[in-house]
Amino acid sequence: xxxxxxxxxxxxxxxxGALAAAFAAPALAGDASAGQSxxxxxxxxxxxxxxGQNKIGPSLFGVVGRKTGSAEGYTYSPxxxxxxxxxxxxxxxxxxxxxxxxIPGTKMTYGGMKDDEKRGNLIAxxxxxx
Amino acid sequence: MRMSGYRVGILxxxxxxxxxxxxxxxxxIPAFAQxxxxxxxxxxxxxYGPQLTPTGRAFxxxxxxxxxxxxxxxxxxxxxxxxxxxTHLNTGYPTGGAPQDFGTNNNPSIDQANxxxxxxxxxxxxxxxxxxxxxxxxxxxxxxxxxxDLRPYVxxxxxxxxxxxxxxxxxxxxxxxxxxxxxxxxxxxxxxPNSNLAPAPAANVMLAGALAGNSIGYTAYAQYDGKLYLxxxxxxxxxxxTLARLGNPDSFGSISGAAPYLRGAYEWQWGTNAAHVGxxxxxxxxxxxxxxxxxxxxxxxxxxxxxxAADAAYQFLGDGTHIVTVQGIYTYETQNIAAGNAMSGVxxxxxxxxxRANTSYWYKNTYGATLGWQKTWGxxxxxxxxxxxxxxxxxxxxxxxxAEADWVPFGKDDSRWAPFANLKLGVQYTAYTQFNGGNxxxxxxxxxxxxxxxxxxxxxxxx
Numbered sequence: 001x002x003x004x005x006x007x008x009x010x011x012x013x014x015x016x017g018a019l020a021a022a023f024a025a026p027a028l029a030g031d032a033s034a035g036q037s038x039x040x041x042x043x044x045x046x047x048x049x050x051x052g053q054n055k056i057g058p059s060l061f062g063v064v065g066r067k068t069g070s071a072e073g074y075t076y077s078p079x080x081x082x083x084x085x086x087x088x089x090x091x092x093x094x095x096x097x098x099x100x101x102x103i104p105g106t107k108m109t110y111g112g113m114k115d116d117e118k119r120g121n122l123i124a125x126x127x128x129x130x
Numbered sequence: 131m132r133m134s135g136y137r138v139g140i141l142x143x144x145x146x147x148x149x150x151x152x153x154x155x156x157x158x159i160p161a162f163a164q165x166x167x168x169x170x171x172x173x174x175x176x177x178y179g180p181q182l183t184p185t186g187r188a189f190x191x192x193x194x195x196x197x198x199x200x201x202x203x204x205x206x207x208x209x210x211x212x213x214x215x216x217t218h219l220n221t222g223y224p225t226g227g228a229p230q231d232f233g234t235n236n237n238p239s240i241d242q243a244n245x246x247x248x249x250x251x252x253x254x255x256x257x258x259x260x261x262x263x264x265x266x267x268x269x270x271x272x273x274x275x276x277x278x279d280l281r282p283y284v285x286x287x288x289x290x291x292x293x294x295x296x297x298x299x300x301x302x303x304x305x306x307x308x309x310x311x312x313x314x315x316x317x318x319x320x321x322x323p324n325s326n327l328a329p330a331p332a333a334n335v336m337l338a339g340a341l342a343g344n345s346i347g348y349t350a351y352a353q354y355d356g357k358l359y360l361x362x363x364x365x366x367x368x369x370x371x372t373l374a375r376l377g378n379p380d381s382f383g384s385i386s387g388a389a390p391y392l393r394g395a396y397e398w399q400w401g402t403n404a405a406h407v408g409x410x411x412x413x414x415x416x417x418x419x420x421x422x423x424x425x426x427x428x429x430x431x432x433x434x435x436x437x438x439a440a441d442a443a444y445q446f447l448g449d450g451t452h453i454v455t456v457q458g459i460y461t462y463e464t465q466n467i468a469a470g471n472a473m474s475g476v477x478x479x480x481x482x483x484x485x486r487a488n489t490s491y492w493y494k495n496t497y498g499a500t501l502g503w504q505k506t507w508g509x510x511x512x513x514x515x516x517x518x519x520x521x522x523x524x525x526x527x528x529x530x531x532x533a534e535a536d537w538v539p540f541g542k543d544d545s546r547w548a549p550f551a552n553l554k555l556g557v558q559y560t561a562y563t564q565f566n567g568g569n570x571x572x573x574x575x576x577x578x579x580x581x582x583x584x585x586x587x588x589x590x591x592x593x
Contacts, residue, residue: 041253042167042198045188050291055356056185056399075401077449100543107402107449109185109543111167114200
């Protein structure tokens with residue numbers, strides 16, 4: 001096996017791995033349109049999708065890429081303020097499965113969204129809020 | 131003829147008091163927790179209904195439609211409930227005078243068992259329906275349709291960048307649809323001694339249960355930005371055929387035409403605090419009961435009741451470790467009593483006042499203490515509050531202090547068997563300084579107000 005063949009095999013392996021990883025993380029490839037209806041039926045009671053409009057929970061406008069505990073005008077739990085996380089898509093995915101596992105003590109009492117597809121769609125929709 | 135009006139006036143109010151007391155516990159149901167994926171603490175102070183948090187109010191105003199739960203149980207809209215108690219009176223019933231099947235004092239009882247159907251049918255339609263079994267006393271059929279609050283259509287608009295929730299209700303009890311626990315259907319005390327085992331004052335304002343279960347209300351409401359809540363609608367009485375099948379006699383009387391109902395409130399939320407002020411109005415022309423179940427008549431005249439109420443509340447929720455609530459409502463009622471005076475054409479005009487206030491403290495949504503005060507007063511009123519209702523001086527006055535201590539072991543997000551297992555164990559003491567018009571010998575038969583002081587131990591379960 002020469003060096004070129006080895007490089008080709010490695011490339012195929014890595015590309016396959018990357019593709020597999022991409023498909024294994026539906027949160028990063030969701031349907032934003034379907035996610036909007038998930039937002040409406042699950043999140044909208046406590047969260048607004050409008051900038052600066054905090055409800056029982058903070059506004060989710062611009063949440064993707066935001067630091068935890070940083071929505072202006074919202075009173076966070078000390079747990080959320082001290083979490084020092086960035087709400088990227090991977091963190092949101094993990095958080096939405098079990099919020100109180102990722103940030104113990106958060107005010108958000110929601111038990112979690114176990115359905116991968118719904119969660120992925122929701123995160124895709126949240127990413128459009130900017 | 132006057133005597134006739136006297137009777138039809140007083141009997142319904144006594145029965146009404148019984149109904150109002152028996153139907154209180156409800157609303158917090160595990161089916162809602164399953165549907166939303168939230169623990170009971172998200173929507174209820176003390177991890178148990180019915181006292182609502184801001185989240186609970188939003189869920190109710192949203193028509194019980196919010197989702198978020200996982201699995202097949204999220205679509206299961208059924209819950210069951212039971213309340214059992216032990217009731218001790220300061221002075222028991224005389225020998226032979228106890229309610230049927232009960233002793234003169236210290237009576238254990240199964241107060242009620244219930245099935246709830248509740249939740250969202252779609253993003254825009256939801257509701258809550260309670261079916262109750264109860265066999266203490268005779269004012270009910272054993273089974274009856276209890277608190278019912280249907281939301282045929284609710285939707286949300288964005289107006290000026292803020293949410294405007296608009297909805298409709300179809301319900302069977304004035305204030306059952308109200309989002310605030312200052313009002314009557316879900317007001318403190320949330321569980322009370324069965325009035326067939328522990329006497330309750332005869333006088334009460336109309337909004338406090340007179341039309342509970344035996345009316346049908348159609349209202350429309352709107353809430354803007356989570357702050358301003360407005361509701362308007364009307365109540366009427368279903369036909370006797372319908373009421374008989376629903377098991378709810380119109381003991382107070384039937385509404386002639388439609389009774390207007392108006393409600394307004396403004397709420398502030400800051401940090402982990404919430405407060406509101408509100409007002410309410412309802413007016414009804416009532417054909418009094420003839421004394422027979424499901425029969426009313428305006429032959430001897432029709433009575434007009436108008437209730438004007440103002441309420442306010444404050445909640446500190448913190449991080450759930452320490453919770454404090456304060457809430458109160460004042461109601462002014464005008465009573466134009468024509469029933470029984472048809473021959474003379476005279477309408478007797480009276481007023482009735484009532485204050486209800488309470489404050490509670492909860493530690494970790496598990497241990498709670500509540501102190502309430504309920505005072506009713508008004509002028510001498512022989513038409514409604516005479517000897518037949520147990521008042522020797524024809525006055526409606528009563529004054530009670532109601533203290534309660536509770537333990538709620540479940541209902542938190544980390545509770546075992548959450549959200550299915552829910553239990554509240556409590557002890558409640560009601561002390562009267564006035565009862566049916568007086569403190570001493572209020573009925574002319576030697577009874578004092580304090581004779582009716584009641585100690586109740588209760589277990590309230592819902593699954």
